[in-house]
Amino acid sequence: MAKDKKLVEAITSMDVDFAQWYTDVVKKAGLTDYSSVRGCMVIKPAGYAIWENIQKELDRRFKETGVENVYMPMFIPESLLNVEKDHVEGFAPEVAWVTHGGLNPLQERLCVRPTSETLFCDFYKNDIQSYRDLPKVYNQWCSVVRWEKETRPFLRSREFLWQEGHTAHATAEEAEARTVQMLNLYADFCEEVLAMPVIRGQKTEKEKFAGAEATYTIEALMHDGKALQSGTSHNFGDGFAKAFGIQYTDKENKLQYVHQTSWGMTTRLIGAIIMVHGDDSGLVLPPHIAPTQVMVIPIQQRKEGVLEKAQEIQERLGKVCRAKLDDSDKSPGWKFSEQEMRGIPIRVELGPKDIENNQCVLVRRDTREKTVVSLDEVENVVPELLETIQKDMFERAKAHRDAHITDAHNYDEFCDAVENKPGFIRGMWCGDRACEDKIKEETAATSRCMPFNDQEHISDVCVCCGKPAKKLVYWGKAY
Amino acid sequence: MAKDKKLVEAITSMDVDFAQWYTDVVKKAGLTDYSSVRGCMVIKPAGYAIWENIQKELDRRFKETGVENVYMPMFIPESLLNVEKDHVEGFAPEVAWVTHGGLNPLQERLCVRPTSETLFCDFYKNDIQSYRDLPKVYNQWCSVVRWEKETRPFLRSREFLWQEGHTAHATAEEAEARTVQMLNLYADFCEEVLAMPVIRGQKTEKEKFAGAEATYTIEALMHDGKALQSGTSHNFGDGFAKAFGIQYTDKENKLQYVHQTSWGMTTRLIGAIIMVHGDDSGLVLPPHIAPTQVMVIPIQQRKEGVLEKAQEIQERLGKVCRAKLDDSDKSPGWKFSEQEMRGIPIRVELGPKDIENNQCVLVRRDTREKTVVSLDEVENVVPELLETIQKDMFERAKAHRDAHITDAHNYDEFCDAVENKPGFIRGMWCGDRACEDKIKEETAATSRCMPFNDQEHISDVCVCCGKPAKKLVYWGKAY
CATH class of the missing domain: 3.30.930.10 (Bira Bifunctional Protein; Domain 2)
Known part of the structure; x- marks a missing residue:
């Protein structure tokens, strides 16, 4: 162990x-x-x-x-x-x-x-x-x-x-x-x-x-x-x-x-x-790229019929998505933590009581939201839920990204943004390499790109030197 | 050109x-x-x-x-x-x-x-x-x-x-x-x-x-x-x-x-x-591995309706196998030679007369055999023909292989086989490295393997030294 x-x-x-x-x-x-x-x-x-x-x-x-x-x-x-x-x-x-x-x-x-x-x-x-x-x-x-x-x-x-x-x-x-x-x-x-x-x-x-x-x-x-x-x-x-x-x-x-x-x-x-x-429990994989999309985890798997039912559910799910069964001899709690650490988008919990009620519990990795689902419906619900997760993950990442874009109109604002507002900084640029060099040296931010789609003119002057601006640039610290 | x-x-x-x-x-x-x-x-x-x-x-x-x-x-x-x-x-x-x-x-x-x-x-x-x-x-x-x-x-x-x-x-x-x-x-x-x-x-x-x-x-x-x-x-x-x-x-x-x-x-x-x-016209690919399994080649493709029909046939075949259309401006003869050189298992010839008769001609790469097939049947016939070709190619290769295995019972027979009978030589071996070395040096043949499945005892003595034999070995010149 x-x-x-x-x-x-x-x-x-x-x-x-x-x-x-x-x-x-x-x-x-x-x-x-x-x-x-x-x-x-x-x-x-x-x-x-x-x-x-x-x-x-x-x-x-x-x-x-x-x-x-x-x-x-x-x-x-x-x-x-x-x-x-x-x-x-x-x-x-x-x-x-x-x-x-x-x-x-x-x-x-x-x-x-x-x-x-x-x-x-x-x-x-x-x-x-x-x-x-x-x-x-x-x-x-x-x-x-x-x-x-x-x-x-x-x-x-x-x-x-x-x-x-x-x-x-x-x-x-x-x-x-x-x-x-x-x-x-x-x-x-x-x-x-x-x-x-x-x-x-x-x-x-x-x-x-x-x-x-x-x-x-x-x-x-x-x-x-x-x-x-x-x-x-x-x-x-x-x-x-x-x-x-x-x-x-x-x-x-x-x-x-x-x-x-x-x-x-x-x-x-x-x-x-x-x-x-990712989050503090580990990886969170988008369903479209996740090697395993669903992990079926039996509860009290030694009780008669549990493992068989879990296997059946895994096999049925395996026809509509990439599903696996964790039938190792670890406790359900360990298995949950492992599935979360590995970022598997959905876990299916299935115990003796669930089986009695012809149901299982679906737990989303991204939101931890739980849904009780009839076993008759599981092949329909899971693929839909995978699509919902995929969409929600994109929207959340986009909202996070958009909330971390700061417009800077002059060098003070620029330096303040680098210091205090992690994310992209949108700032106009004169086109001179000297300004890029200065910004990099003094703030460690670099020009990431001159965007194709939103070339707004947010100011008339370069965010660094104050001379006439040519292009909107996304700046930021980068990996 | x-x-x-x-x-x-x-x-x-x-x-x-x-x-x-x-x-x-x-x-x-x-x-x-x-x-x-x-x-x-x-x-x-x-x-x-x-x-x-x-x-x-x-x-x-x-x-x-x-x-x-x-x-x-x-x-x-x-x-x-x-x-x-x-x-x-x-x-x-x-x-x-x-x-x-x-x-x-x-x-x-x-x-x-x-x-x-x-x-x-x-x-x-x-x-x-x-x-x-x-x-x-x-x-x-x-x-x-x-x-x-x-x-x-x-x-x-x-x-x-x-x-x-x-x-x-x-x-x-x-x-x-x-x-x-x-x-x-x-x-x-x-x-x-x-x-x-x-x-x-x-x-x-x-x-x-x-x-x-x-x-x-x-x-x-x-x-x-x-x-x-x-x-x-x-x-x-x-x-x-x-x-x-x-x-x-x-x-x-x-x-x-x-x-x-x-x-x-x-x-x-x-x-x-x-x-x-392969043969003297180039590559011959087994259908199961061929990137393109069928090449549709229109005849007189500038005549009205020919290219359209060829395209339709390619699209229909594309649903049951890996089919392409050669609609380049080369002559049909060039296209045939190219398809043969590249080893594409089947070519579909389709000209104005064929279309009139609601048929096309299938030509096998391996045997050059031609079959006239109704266009209504083409999606059924082609996949079957691909399987037939695959099977025939294996059988032909096996017949060739089996016809090129010679049993040698002593060193004279061994040397004669290396000289005059290209292929595998089956010969008993005493187990001594010295015999392998001698055979390699004198004949350029090497021990290929001691077969798992047909360890027949074709002689009591080593094909090289005449001492008691331990194993049947396949010998041969090798790449």
Whole structure:
């Protein structure tokens, strides 16, 4: 029982120490473990099952838009990484270098991919020749390595899992359309599946991806008021094409450069789910992503007929949702705590009295609300309740997010907001990098994005320097 | 049109040069491409889609037996690789070493995983404490790196994709049962899904996995008479547990070592599919694994109503199988060649005359047999035909395999068989490594396995040395 005890021990309250609460939940919900490789994590079954559901749902949505999956090598020769100037500057300081193969030193060292633009370009260079070969809309699921100094499970880790889409198009317009399409796909996925509202917008020059012409982003707000960049989509224009010589002959038989995009989402999303929805009892998983949606927990399971009935209910529920039965020899109280720690959206309590009355008790993980339901109705009620929970979780997260957006009209208001009002700060910006740098240095807030949809003009002047303002920016401290 | 032309150019005949035929098919069916990283391949959409189907089907079968997926780091610290003596001897000579992270040399160099026994052991060491924590039946899908000197797409490549299962059990019996269970799962998968008959058996001491007590294998026969090891399952006993200190307290509160297994299948299987079923027109995919099972090809598609009807048929077929429509502006002849090169099991030809007669023509890829079918019947006939093709392909591969097994009773017969009768050679063995070594050196044949199911006693003496025989062995040249 020693192990069970550990699991349900009180975790640090999120209001006391949010960072420690996060670490506790990750550990006690069985999502990850530390490894002997510093800065790399072990993703355990409960964590990996969430990633599998993310993969399945994203991959389905990708394929509906014509994406095809491929696999590129995990190594990049140093000379290839060096082809595009901005890109290598962005990544070279944080890559892992392979210098020996077997017992022999390599002629040229190889880095472990931090991202694969250069490999896709190297491939497209030969694979694309005519307009008939376009567009290429490729994606790969893999792991990448970035030699971070400070690491935290899911949020920042030397190796992480992701997907990276890399596309090539005949025209600038088509590349731009794909960049936006994928950002919107990411946003819809976060909102519909992860119940996590996001702000869609463009990164400033300072914050954009190394080598990109434009980077679009979705930004989510965590429970502690810090932002998390949750997915990005980059338009490269023809910059990489020119650096790598990726040309095609158009219908008039003229040589043209392709226009490229890339876009990615990572295991970071699991960190986002934890920090948007979790509470002091542990994880709270949105039903659409939960590996187990319903846990059936028998009460007095040794009494005749209880376990059989619980099994029957689990089997019936298993046909309409992802349902499991906890028939271990732990007490019901332990089982409740475990189900709560793991964030399973609904628990079904079923004891001898319930069976007598042909009923069971449904308990929502998110609100703890209990409903008594006839056993005849359980297959109808549970799927509906899962949808209600999904919707409510999104609405609650949105209300929390919206309650944590502060408008700042000048630098005093800005600094006050950073200090006292956790969340996004909306403030106008002159467009100068100097102001971004100053804000970051003095307040630790960064520009999260220039939103697409609500470019209100809340003031005429830059929130930092007071010069004429160009753009509304969402600012905030971020993970 | 230049590119299409390349695709349908005659490929080298398999009887003229099997190795070149293989390379041609891999390239022209669009499965892989070379990369700038020597010895590593780019897996293109047509190749990766086969791998996705392999993954989907294997993963489903794994989970039915209680397997849970996890993810371990891709790096192994040198000291960790060194813990188990036989294991490090087997792998150290062929690993890639990371020596620098970012701009700094690492304190300890890390190898890129060639396989992950050591990482799983390191994890289990802490994660397993009581008998309640057992069994652990974990698997991961990832890529691994082995610094091979000679490489060929799918068959031998410095990086390849695979799954690796790693389990820990309370007893030796349970570990043995899991080792056999997974080997049988692999064998059933190969036979039912890839239409590829396999011999199930045990590897000799010489050929077993580095660190294993016993290695079980499935061996398939390629069209050219060479064997391909297609999946292996290892029983480690408590060897790794003792080296790593993986202990649990049993029900009597006594410390015990766990018993472990591992098992893996790789992208090699795609090479096997090619070499078992392919022909001089290209790939021939078994329907159960084919990403596209049916290609609808309109004839005279510009004539009124043809394209619409073809689309309708594709949509109707799309509900009962994986069907696509080739409505590109190539000629029907090109499209036929492409469909054949890509190994799509059935093509549906549909022209104005067919439509007039409310019919279409189904052409099997494997036999080229044509059937005229009423359009009213097409959704019923096609799925049945796919099953027939699957079954026929297995039977043909089995007949070919069985026709290429030669019994050798002495060394002369053995050498004659290696020289003149491509395929498996069944021959008795005394159990001495010296005989295996001699056979390998003099004939290039190796012991493939000691079969489980047909341990006939075909002779009293070893086929090599003439001493008393212990075991029947399948021998052969292998990939």
